Amino acid sequence: MKSLHKVSRILDCFSAEEPRLGLNDIAEKTGLPRTTVHRVLSSLKDIGLIVQDRNRDDYRLGLRFLSIGGIILSDLDVPRHAREPAAALMHQTGEAVHICVFDGGNVVSIDRHEMDGNRNEIVRQEREPPYCTGTGKAILAALPDETARKLVVKEWKKFTENTITQEDRLFHELAIIRARGYSVDDEERQNGIRCVGAAIRHQARVVGAISVTGPKQRFPESRIPVLADLVTATAARIGLSIEQG
Amino acid sequence: MKSLHKVSRILDCFSAEEPRLGLNDIAEKTGLPRTTVHRVLSSLKDIGLIVQDRNRDDYRLGLRFLSIGGIILSDLDVPRHAREPAAALMHQTGEAVHICVFDGGNVVSIDRHEMDGNRNEIVRQEREPPYCTGTGKAILAALPDETARKLVVKEWKKFTENTITQEDRLFHELAIIRARGYSVDDEERQNGIRCVGAAIRHQARVVGAISVTGPKQRFPESRIPVLADLVTATAARIGLSIEQG
DNA sequence: CTGCCTATTCCGGTATGTGGAACAAGGAAG
DNA sequence: CTTCCTTGTTCCACATACCGGAATAGGCAG
Numbered sequence: 243m244k245s246l247h248k249v250s251r252i253l254d255c256f257s258a259e260e261p262r263l264g265l266n267d268i269a270e271k272t273g274l275p276r277t278t279v280h281r282v283l284s285s286l287k288d289i290g291l292i293v294q295d296r297n298r299d300d301y302r303l304g305l306r307f308l309s310i311g312g313i314i315l316s317d318l319d320v321p322r323h324a325r326e327p328a329a330a331l332m333h334q335t336g337e338a339v340h341i342c343v344f345d346g347g348n349v350v351s352i353d354r355h356e357m358d359g360n361r362n363e364i365v366r367q368e369r370e371p372p373y374c375t376g377t378g379k380a381i382l383a384a385l386p387d388e389t390a391r392k393l394v395v396k397e398w399k400k401f402t403e404n405t406i407t408q409e410d411r412l413f414h415e416l417a418i419i420r421a422r423g424y425s426v427d428d429e430e431r432q433n434g435i436r437c438v439g440a441a442i443r444h445q446a447r448v449v450g451a452i453s454v455t456g457p458k459q460r461f462p463e464s465r466i467p468v469l470a471d472l473v474t475a476t477a478a479r480i481g482l483s484i485e486q487g
Numbered sequence: 488m489k490s491l492h493k494v495s496r497i498l499d500c501f502s503a504e505e506p507r508l509g510l511n512d513i514a515e516k517t518g519l520p521r522t523t524v525h526r527v528l529s530s531l532k533d534i535g536l537i538v539q540d541r542n543r544d545d546y547r548l549g550l551r552f553l554s555i556g557g558i559i560l561s562d563l564d565v566p567r568h569a570r571e572p573a574a575a576l577m578h579q580t581g582e583a584v585h586i587c588v589f590d591g592g593n594v595v596s597i598d599r600h601e602m603d604g605n606r607n608e609i610v611r612q613e614r615e616p617p618y619c620t621g622t623g624k625a626i627l628a629a630l631p632d633e634t635a636r637k638l639v640v641k642e643w644k645k646f647t648e649n650t651i652t653q654e655d656r657l658f659h660e661l662a663i664i665r666a667r668g669y670s671v672d673d674e675e676r677q678n679g680i681r682c683v684g685a686a687i688r689h690q691a692r693v694v695g696a697i698s699v700t701g702p703k704q705r706f707p708e709s710r711i712p713v714l715a716d717l718v719t720a721t722a723a724r725i726g727l728s729i730e731q732g
Numbered sequence: 733c734t735g736c737c738t739a740t741t742c743c744g745g746t747a748t749g750t751g752g753a754a755c756a757a758g759g760a761a762g
Numbered sequence: 763c764t765t766c767c768t769t770g771t772t773c774c775a776c777a778t779a780c781c782g783g784a785a786t787a788g789g790c791a792g
């Protein structure tokens with residue numbers, strides 16, 4: 243179904259940085275003819291996935307995506323079971339904790355617990371490239387190589403000096419992660435930020451990942467294994483609580 | 488684009504109650520031939536909007552919806568600006584407060600602040616039929632009749648004795664809401680539950696709604712206007728804070 | 733008013749999606 | 763183990779629904 247791939251490319255144009263786009267922007271980004279883009283957008287408007295305030299205004303993503311997102315959230319085990327252990331991990335380590343979920347094709351960050359005085363604020367739903375984050379690499383490493391390879395076909399964007407941008411480099415690292423049971427993101431996504439992650443499993447299937455994140459100074463080599471123990475224990479605890487329903 | 492309407496009908500099959508469906512379920516619900524459903528689902532799988540754990544397993548909505556939902560959330564003004572006033576309203580009234588957003592086509596509930604001891608818990612993203620809730624009716628009433636009519640074409644499900652199931656009844660009520668500036672849901676969605684709502688406007692455009700909800704006993708006729716004053720004031724305050732960026 | 737930029741409509745050819753029918757793959761029952 | 767039945771999946775010839783270049787309409791700035 244070719245038309246749906248066009249839909250996909252068009253949806254890909256939207257991002258948190260550019261949530262509103264004109265027809266020509268989209269045509270240019272996708273390389274599709276303007277007419278075709280217009281027809282697809284027009285149909286997406288019909289079904290509520292795209293919204294245009296007035297004719298000749300920019301296009302935006304429709305709230306129907308949020309509504310559908312709500313259905314997914316209510317069906318996911320990870321967010322429910324992870325919240326409490328994640329908060330505990332945050333207090334144990336004093337560092338920010340990320341939770342993300344995995345459905346076999348996408349890695350999506352759904353919760354972030356941050357130390358903010360004594361309270362923990364929850365921010366939701368951000369996009370995460372799978373090859374350059376602690377959680378993403380933990381998930382990739384927990385999958386068979388073949389499956390993992392399908393998830394990294396996208397473009398390799400270099401966020402920092404340390405970002406991995408070669409497939410064989412990545413799979414070498416995944417092997418290490420597999421062996422020791424946790425992943426480390428050493429300033430690969432953002433300068434000055436390190437991160438230790440582990441996959442969450444449910445009935446032998448990878449369903450998500452958890453990680454602690456913080457400034458390099460607070461994450462010396464010596465502390466990594468200590469954090470890793472806590473992270474993997476929390477990941478296991480979450481997995482276990484899911485098993486029990 | 489006919490195929491996208493099929494996509495829409497297929498997506499509509501999924502709900503919080505039935506987040507996982509088999510091919511035949513979907514074919515039956517939509518009335519589409521099994522082969523067609525299979526082809527569409529297969530393509531939706533390709534682009535990450537639908538997920539199937541293993542071949543011959545049930546189909547589920549893909550996490551990409553969540554990821555896209557995150558983009559929308561970050562672009563919406565209402566959630567950011569409404570949280571604080573909504574919490575204040577909850578404490579003023581001692582009742583649960585709902586926030587929903589509107590994009591010209593869909594009404595989606597995004598926040599619910601509930602009195603739970605002294606803490607307020609935030610639950611997110613539920614689906615709301617627009618004709619039978621305080622927030623939904625407040626939004627419909629804030630729109631020109633013609634626009635509102637386009638939003639209520641769907642089926643009229645009778646949730647309780649009081650649910651409005653006739654278009655002229657609804658528009659009669661909308662006129663009243665328009666005149667007095669707030670909406671009342673008198674056990675129209677759920678027995679024993681009343682609710683007072685008002686639309687949130689941003690630059691003369693309706694962008695959402697806010698409401699207080701509670702058991703009938705705590706919402707006598709005499710209290711409604713009192714609550715309405717607080718709700719409309721809060722709605723206006725939210726609208727104002729959006730204007731200012 | 734004029735020029736230039738958008739979004740939108742038109743239309744004939746053909747690629748693209750269509751859906752009935754046949755096929756495989758598990759699961760349940762005997 | 764075998765049989766039967768239900769489920770998802772593949773095949774293929776047909777015709778329809780999509781394609782995209784070119785022309786149109788509508789807004790905004792100068």
